[in-house]
Amino acid sequence: MSTEKFNYFINGEKGKYEVIIGLEVHAQVLSSSKLFSGSSTKFGAKPNNQVSLIDSAFPGMLPVINEECVKQAVRTGLGLNAKINNFSVFDRKNYFYADLPQGYQISQYKNPIVGEGKVFLDMPYGSKEIGIERLHLEQDAGKSIHDMDPSNTYVDLNRSGIALMEIVSKPDLRSPDEVNAYIKKLRTIMRYLGTCDGNMQEGSLRADVNVSVRKLGDKKFGTRCEIKNVNSIKFMQMAIEYEASRQVEVLEEGKRIDQETRLFDTKKNETRSMRSKEDAHDYRYFPDPDLLPLKIEQKLVDDLKKSLPELPDNKKERFIKDYGLTSYEANVLVSEKEISDYYEEVAKLSDKKLAATWMMGDLFAMLNDKGFNITKSPISAKHFAELVKSIKSGEISGRIAKEVFEIMVESGDNPKKIIESKGMKQQSDPKELEKMINEILTKNKDKVDQYKAGKEKLFGFFVGQVMKLSGGKANPQLTNEILKKLLKG
């Protein structure tokens, strides 16, 4: 762990300000059907084709809860080291908007399904614990499209009624970097659990960001503003930077911050007040009379706990302990479950440390370059392990390995076959090498004399000659050793 210190403050004219951030993350639950209806949740369908009479709030329709969504919320709660509430209640959150046909959102207010928990972030200045306040289940709204017609709004209700988990953090975050790490950590945990796909492009993960500032050293929190519905980590970070600076400016002018809901304008890179949300906090919650309280048997919680997969924090510890990886390496390799699976398959068949180095170097660079996910890697874990083995055994040099790697990407062939058929094996037989080097030294007698007279720079010339003659296949280490020995004699 580096000794870097935390250093994110806003410098005002009257001093340094600390930035306090809390997030309300909306994560779409992975389920086939919606929270209270049997319509599909599949992304990308034709507009309004995955809408039932319940989702469009026809009179007389009754919601029936999807048991899988409840289990997914419990799994997520367990993954966040949180308390699962055996008794929770669904409430109506009342507001009017065109994409909310019911006129209220079914959510959980006083009695959420999951209570307090915590997650751990790996920051350059050490591990940081972020508290989770609660997690509750609620319905998503539909989608309004404003740019299809100058005077009308188009509404698609496919998303209406899909289950969301709202994960509320404590105000423990202190910088855009910590927000980045937090969102990524939540995403990783939920992807491991299979409870949310974390796909931000498709809106499966969005957040409301609460920001306030206070003079460094102050104990009391400042008044906060809530920035609604930000859908990428980059925008969250930009919104926080803008909003924190704005608040410092207001305070330094001697004015007060109004507690309000703001909107982040991604084109202008600024936040602005949402006048229409003036009454937004007046939701008049009350228990939904259509839904009985949700009681969860402790046995179900225990069973779900037993069936959880190994989570990223535990896997990281194991990678460090069993495979001798650094904290950084382990962190990168557990960031996606698929990456860790690939690594483990390679590590089981080859050198664990070298496998990590080559994966994080050449393999990741190639995948990144091609825009591939690791599951689409043109090189299978088995073949990659073969390559690592060949490097480790000295069969091929690192330089040749890069060539083999390129060919593997193009052909998908086994590296053994490539090395064999192209004659790329490293020349590691000392007798053969000695013979070759002697030949070179005899041919360049003048240079040998100069070397012996003190022109030691010529050593590189000899190495170059060996590489040229061997077609780059001479084992570099062995070449150095033999050259030194022969030049001494």
Add this chain to the structure above:
Amino acid sequence: MSLDKEKIKHIAKLARISVDEANVESLTKDLNSIFKFIEQLEELNTDKVEPLSSLLNQSLRSRKDQINDGGIREKILKNSPKENEEFFVVPKVVE
């Protein structure tokens, strides 16, 4: 609890109910007398009573995660204020 005229107007606005200025006065009086009736409940000591969410001592009935609904766009869109094959079309609402 008592409601003043401003509060009545505010609640009406939140509920999207249009209330004539002329009716505000009598509405305030009516609602206040209803509240007064309800407030009799406060005579009871409920310190040790959990809030009741439902009268039935049962848990929520659930269903399996199966797709068995949707795909009825024409039916759903019959109620759209303006006609369109794919979307509900409503007067512009934008920030």
